[in-house]
Amino acid sequence: AQSVTQLDSQVPVFEEAPVExxxxxxxxxxxxxxxxxxxxxxxxxxxxxxxxxxxxxxxxNGFEAEFNKSQTSFHLRKPSVHISDTAEYFCAVTxxxxxxxxxxGTELSVKP
Amino acid sequence: xAGVTQTPKFRVLKTGQSMTLLCAQDMNHEYMYWYRQxxxxxxxxxxxxxxxxxxxxxxxxxxxxxxxxxxxxFLLGLESAAPSQTSxxxxxxxxxxxxxxxxxxxxxxxxxxx
Numbered sequence: 581a582q583s584v585t586q587l588d589s590q591v592p593v594f595e596e597a598p599v600e601x602x603x604x605x606x607x608x609x610x611x612x613x614x615x616x617x618x619x620x621x622x623x624x625x626x627x628x629x630x631x632x633x634x635x636x637x638x639x640x641n642g643f644e645a646e647f648n649k650s651q652t653s654f655h656l657r658k659p660s661v662h663i664s665d666t667a668e669y670f671c672a673v674t675x676x677x678x679x680x681x682x683x684x685g686t687e688l689s690v691k692p
Numbered sequence: 693x694a695g696v697t698q699t700p701k702f703r704v705l706k707t708g709q710s711m712t713l714l715c716a717q718d719m720n721h722e723y724m725y726w727y728r729q730x731x732x733x734x735x736x737x738x739x740x741x742x743x744x745x746x747x748x749x750x751x752x753x754x755x756x757x758x759x760x761x762x763x764x765x766f767l768l769g770l771e772s773a774a775p776s777q778t779s780x781x782x783x784x785x786x787x788x789x790x791x792x793x794x795x796x797x798x799x800x801x802x803x804x805x806x
Contacts (some may be wrong), residue, residue, distance in 0.1 A: 623797030
């Protein structure tokens, strides 16, 4: 069975600092990987996804994630965060025909 | 365009009471899902539907029932609520299956069972 682990439950950072939210998954077959973001009192929204092709995927608001097959990781990064990036971030993994499995979530708190 | 709408947004129940959560989507999506979100556990799939008239069990189906009589609606029922069902419930829908397509989520329904 697949599983996904988000290594940090909370990540506090100052505004304009870089950030990395870590995600590792367990799977021996081809995987599809996702990051979803949940702003306070809202539902989840898709941030970015990796299905195939280039291992580096980007979102429209400056986040990027790199699929690393050898390390079974899909870490989310942003070089300079804003207050508005404060949210909970969920990594999710599945494969062809499989169900989507969500990680436990990482709470990103951006301070001025 | 409303997207995915959940009602009610908040509810407090006593143990043993029943209730139904309604999810409505206006995007003509085939797939619909009910998740529960608990602190430190991420989202866990309760039940899902791959089309009108179909339902299937997810990861944590016990104590819940669902129905998809119309394509746009997906109902989640609790027949006899228990304190362990205190949670935030999210409905989602997708055009493609969730392993390739984007899930669109409602804003959540916060349920407290006393």
